[in-house]
Amino acid sequence: MSGAPSASGTRAYAVRVAEDPADLEACFAVRKEVFVREQGVPEDLEYDAYDAGALHVLAVREDGVSLGTGRLLYGPEAAGEKTGGDLSVGSLGRLAVTREARGLGVGVALVRAIEDAARARGLAAVDLHAQTQALGFYERLGYTAYGPEELEAGIPHRSMRRSL
Secondary structure: OOOOOHHHHHOOEEEEEOOOHHHHHHHHHHHHHHHHHHOOOOHHHHOOHHHHHOEEEEEEEOOOOEEEEEEEEOOHHHHOOOOOOOOOEEEEEEEEEOHHHOOOOHHHHHHHHHHHHHHHOOOOEEEEEEEHHHHHHHHHOOOEEEEEEEEEOOEEEEEEEEEO
16 A cells, blocks of 8 residues: 655645545555554454444545545534534544655645535534644644543544634
């Protein structure tokens, strides 16, 4: 799944909604690379029932190499556990950028694409559960942390929200 880093890592990329099976497969492959292999998240925790109804986004380099992914949960499926029952709030999650694509702006582009999708669906805000080591990244994008630190898959997380 990984392309060659260095010079090829600086090629242009595009972010799109993953609509066909190949795009969805690429999203799941990026998540497996980042969360399961790199961070040690058990595979049975990484993939969940929310994946089927989520909007997934995919960053793809011009040569077809997948660089990152993320998902948006919204509506009744997200309102229960993910957004505290608020149907006007979406839940950004499973944001993953491959090691060779980090520092290229891929994560920012994915977050903005998810926010655009949330706006298009009439949502007023986006929540997320950020790994504490990524709080600064999300704060720079306008997210504010709230609530206590919690462990998810053995990794410390904080809830964050951004109004759209």
